[in-house]
Amino acid sequence: MSINVRTKTAIVVAAASLAAATTGVAAASSPPITITTPRAGAWISGERNPYIAVAGGVQFAPSTPQTTRFYLRRDACGTTNDNPHLSVTSATDGGDGCGLIIDSAVGLGGNVDQAAFVDFPATDGMPLALDSSRPITGVIDLKGTAAGLAQVNVSMDALVGGQGVTVGSDSASAVLDPTASDNAVAFTITPSAGLAGADLQGLDLRVSISGPSVDAGYIGLSGKSFADVPSFTASVNRSVEISLDDPTFSNPIPARLGTSGSSWSVAIAAPAPGRHTVYAESIQGFATSKPVTTTFTVRR
Amino acid sequence: MIKRSVLILAACFAGLSSASASATAPVHAPIFMPNTLNVGNPALVPPPICCAPQGPPVAGEPAPVNMAYFGGHIQVDPKIYVVFWGWGEPGAFNHTTPGAPSDDPDGAAARMTAFIKAMGGTSWAAVSTQYYETVNGQNVHIQNPGNVFGGVWYDNANPIHNNLSGLELAQEAQRAAAHFHVTDFDNSQFVIAQPQMYNEAGFNSGAGYCAYHDYTEPASYPGVQPGISFTNMPYVLNSGSTCGENSVNTGYYAGRLDGFTIVLGHEVEETITDPGAEAVVNGQNLGGWYDYAAYENGDKCAWVGYTEGVAPASTVPGGLNDITGNDGKQYPVQSLWSNDSAGGAGYCAGAADDVPVTG
Numbered sequence: 001m002s003i004n005v006r007t008k009t010a011i012v013v014a015a016a017s018l019a020a021a022t023t024g025v026a027a028a029s030s031p032p033i034t035i036t037t038p039r040a041g042a043w044i045s046g047e048r049n050p051y052i053a054v055a056g057g058v059q060f061a062p063s064t065p066q067t068t069r070f071y072l073r074r075d076a077c078g079t080t081n082d083n084p085h086l087s088v089t090s091a092t093d094g095g096d097g098c099g100l101i102i103d104s105a106v107g108l109g110g111n112v113d114q115a116a117f118v119d120f121p122a123t124d125g126m127p128l129a130l131d132s133s134r135p136i137t138g139v140i141d142l143k144g145t146a147a148g149l150a151q152v153n154v155s156m157d158a159l160v161g162g163q164g165v166t167v168g169s170d171s172a173s174a175v176l177d178p179t180a181s182d183n184a185v186a187f188t189i190t191p192s193a194g195l196a197g198a199d200l201q202g203l204d205l206r207v208s209i210s211g212p213s214v215d216a217g218y219i220g221l222s223g224k225s226f227a228d229v230p231s232f233t234a235s236v237n238r239s240v241e242i243s244l245d246d247p248t249f250s251n252p253i254p255a256r257l258g259t260s261g262s263s264w265s266v267a268i269a270a271p272a273p274g275r276h277t278v279y280a281e282s283i284q285g286f287a288t289s290k291p292v293t294t295t296f297t298v299r300r
Numbered sequence: 301m302i303k304r305s306v307l308i309l310a311a312c313f314a315g316l317s318s319a320s321a322s323a324t325a326p327v328h329a330p331i332f333m334p335n336t337l338n339v340g341n342p343a344l345v346p347p348p349i350c351c352a353p354q355g356p357p358v359a360g361e362p363a364p365v366n367m368a369y370f371g372g373h374i375q376v377d378p379k380i381y382v383v384f385w386g387w388g389e390p391g392a393f394n395h396t397t398p399g400a401p402s403d404d405p406d407g408a409a410a411r412m413t414a415f416i417k418a419m420g421g422t423s424w425a426a427v428s429t430q431y432y433e434t435v436n437g438q439n440v441h442i443q444n445p446g447n448v449f450g451g452v453w454y455d456n457a458n459p460i461h462n463n464l465s466g467l468e469l470a471q472e473a474q475r476a477a478a479h480f481h482v483t484d485f486d487n488s489q490f491v492i493a494q495p496q497m498y499n500e501a502g503f504n505s506g507a508g509y510c511a512y513h514d515y516t517e518p519a520s521y522p523g524v525q526p527g528i529s530f531t532n533m534p535y536v537l538n539s540g541s542t543c544g545e546n547s548v549n550t551g552y553y554a555g556r557l558d559g560f561t562i563v564l565g566h567e568v569e570e571t572i573t574d575p576g577a578e579a580v581v582n583g584q585n586l587g588g589w590y591d592y593a594a595y596e597n598g599d600k601c602a603w604v605g606y607t608e609g610v611a612p613a614s615t616v617p618g619g620l621n622d623i624t625g626n627d628g629k630q631y632p633v634q635s636l637w638s639n640d641s642a643g644g645a646g647y648c649a650g651a652a653d654d655v656p657v658t659g
Contacts, residue, residue: 164553
């Protein structure tokens, strides 16, 4: 059996899209990607069809806006295992109550306080699909007997595509009341517009606190200091790629997604006569589906 | 060939008045790159060559006095082979990063590979072109070709373990030479890069160094093919800021890998100018260029300008800084000693923050 496909790419793609649309996408329990064209076992005339349509359906996870809360945490006080970090879970911190607040002098507190700031890198919650259209908000809780004006500087950077990038920063000030159990200093970071839709591999919040009389205080942890990062439930970066006769996808061919987002198609040059296998996989952020395949034969 | 007369001549040219080489060859040791806390630590410096050695460098400052040629070969047309030994073996890393390969979760292997590919032809690498070897009375200078990358090998076939010995690293270098079918050993060097959880014993022990380079000869590496220049390149991120993390670029992630290119650049350029690693075999000095306190071009400029993050190192002439590679990307490096700089007095150069008078 042969499939007579017209030679113009546009027509091929249109036909492929139609084929995908009519076939539809497999149910949620099925593999998230299917190949509908060419049909398994098809015979295709290479002479009449310099291009072959490859198409199918795909089901991506919905990208629903949400907020991911990262708590500032610290495991211990003044040890090599203090491990200041961000976590999406909260509990009582072993390092709650130790002097993270530093004054204008540099380097107090050893390596943790190096150069008068403390890094809180995320140890979980990654990857994260950042929604840069909304601000990052949060609270640094100041406790202890600190008094007077305190300046809180926060900056956030992230790992995107293996490169460190700046997300944004903010400075906030507050007059501390030493009789209060907590002084919540709110901050707002406007994410860099260049990070729209970015899939974050890592996230770090750098905190610096200074003031004339803040050295007797500390950052309240155990759930009291946090950053709310706007995100999506799943990455907005979606793609489908195919590979001809190569299950390793060493030279992947990108496919075009249909407007509905549930179909895909691409035209490839007809390979040499013989039996061939097309592999297809869907990619959403860092999640790649298990490849699906179909086999067809090209005759002269 | 190397002759004693050449050595003496070199010493004379260096302007050293009280030259009198030691009668007994010093015990050979690798050429260590100290971490930021051990600059000037005498335990990490080979014995002085002769004469009145200069004192150890002051942390954060260059070590004065120009380098001299000691008669051994240099790498005129260098080729750098990078071996990622065991990075894909079980237990090599204790973490993963979304979107990053499991055998390189921090991107260190990718960064080091890119750096070696990008360093050729840069003004930083050009600092070494003033140095030469003397062959049949002719001075043959180091070249600065656009491509010094010899190849990369992810060796997951030969089992690795923690607390590696120097001998095991030398043996891996020999395996790499066979893997790459290397025949020109004078111009080849092998970087044995180790993954997070499997590193060389001295690095793990806190001896105070970030890396070292050496040269295989039977007394130090029995059973290993002689004449191989190799670098012990531990996973320097394990040592944090003392081996360069965030020492040039600010931001937790932006500067996280700084140490890899700073330390690797130190070692490969030292190997280019002194592939023999100051070894003396049967009275013959195999060393290339270093000063009479035994400091090589990298040692003399290690951690210049480093202030533990208080101020950018590049504000100090010759300080740590980003250079632009031949791929247009930025790579943090340390400067390299240039005899020609500062009107011939010598200074640290090449890191895009030279003193006004440069070579």
